Amino acid sequence: MASRRTCSLCGKREAVYFRPYSGESLCRLCFIRSIERKVRRTISKYAMFNPDDRIALALSGGKDSLSLLHLLHKIEKNFPKAELYAITVNEGIEGYRDEAVEHAAEACRRLNVKHVVVSFRELFGYTLDEIVKASRRLENAPAPCTYCGVLRRRALNLAAGKLEATKIATAHNLDDEVQTFILNLLHGDVYKLGRLDPEAPEAEGFIPRVKPFREIPEAETAFYAYLTGVRFQSKACPYAGTALRGEVRWLLNRLEARHPGIKFTLYHSFEKLKPLVRSGVKAEIYRCERCGEPSSKPLCEVCSLLSELEKAR
Ligand code: SF4
Numbered sequence: 340m341a342s343r344r345t346c347s348l349c350g351k352r353e354a355v356y357f358r359p360y361s362g363e364s365l366c367r368l369c370f371i372r373s374i375e376r377k378v379r380r381t382i383s384k385y386a387m388f389n390p391d392d393r394i395a396l397a398l399s400g401g402k403d404s405l406s407l408l409h410l411l412h413k414i415e416k417n418f419p420k421a422e423l424y425a426i427t428v429n430e431g432i433e434g435y436r437d438e439a440v441e442h443a444a445e446a447c448r449r450l451n452v453k454h455v456v457v458s459f460r461e462l463f464g465y466t467l468d469e470i471v472k473a474s475r476r477l478e479n480a481p482a483p484c485t486y487c488g489v490l491r492r493r494a495l496n497l498a499a500g501k502l503e504a505t506k507i508a509t510a511h512n513l514d515d516e517v518q519t520f521i522l523n524l525l526h527g528d529v530y531k532l533g534r535l536d537p538e539a540p541e542a543e544g545f546i547p548r549v550k551p552f553r554e555i556p557e558a559e560t561a562f563y564a565y566l567t568g569v570r571f572q573s574k575a576c577p578y579a580g581t582a583l584r585g586e587v588r589w590l591l592n593r594l595e596a597r598h599p600g601i602k603f604t605l606y607h608s609f610e611k612l613k614p615l616v617r618s619g620v621k622a623e624i625y626r627c628e629r630c631g632e633p634s635s636k637p638l639c640e641v642c643s644l645l646s647e648l649e650k651a652r
Pocket residue numbers: 430483484485487488576577578579
């Protein structure tokens with residue numbers, strides 16, 4: 340962040356933010372406008388929305404999703420036929436999730452956005468804390484974030500289906516996208532790269548997902564939240580440190596500090612790889628033999644994780 344510098348865009352006001360990758364120093368107003376402009380550009384570049392979409396926003400109560408709520412609510416005013424809903428998934432993480440749910444509910448009340456809260460317990464029979472406890476009896480137990488990610492994805496799809504949503508919007512930012520790119524490479528899961536693509540044709544039964552923040556660095560979504568007065572959960576999830584993602588995040592932040600812009604370079608490399616990856620993948624879609632939900636395998640990931648857990652219990 341810079342101090343006592345003049346904004347390089349308007350040349351009038353004092354700069355409050357320095358962007359190392361572009362060399363720009365921005366005042367409060369120009370920073371907010373630049374984020375909103377970039378998000379609108381990303382939305383139109385990937386044709387993310389139709390004017391009459393019913394959009395279900397995944398609202399965790401963290402800075403990114405609350406900032407996206409704020410922004411989509413602003414954009415939606417220009418599209419009278421579009422509708423915006425928010426879905427919060429309560430995973431059941433003691434001492435962590437309740438505060439986030441309150442921030443989410445408060446923001447929706449203020450903006451008059453319909454808010455739905457669903458929980459792992461009501462949908463799958465267990466809280467995430469209970470799942471993590473039971474999983475300790477498994478050999479090679481999956482990480483808490485694996486359970487959380489797979490079940491949250493299903494919870495969102497089910498809740499959005501009930502709302503008859505035509506799009507699910509998530510607040511994944513540039514950092515999340517680049518981390519996932521690297522993680523898929525580290526796991527040898529090259530074909531999963533195709534799933535990161537917002538333009539990828541959706542399989543039957545899945546509601547298309549869009550990520551309007553995918554070209555905004557995390558530091559900027561955080562600063563946008565701060566400048567626009569969004570109140571958000573600042574406490575970290577107690578399971579966050581257990582994932583490989585944390586190490587990749589640390590590494591990428593270190594690289595970015597020494598080589599500003601390297602995250603964008605990785606992102607654009609992925610963009611170039613996309614058509615090649617997609618042309619080599621023929622995704623087969625099944626109906627899960629246990630729950631009937633669409634899946635890339637005969638037994639979906641949710642049922643496969645939960646059945647292993649049941650055996651352990
Ligand atoms: S850090 Fe992992 S366990 Fe915690 S909310 Fe995120 S995905 Fe879930």
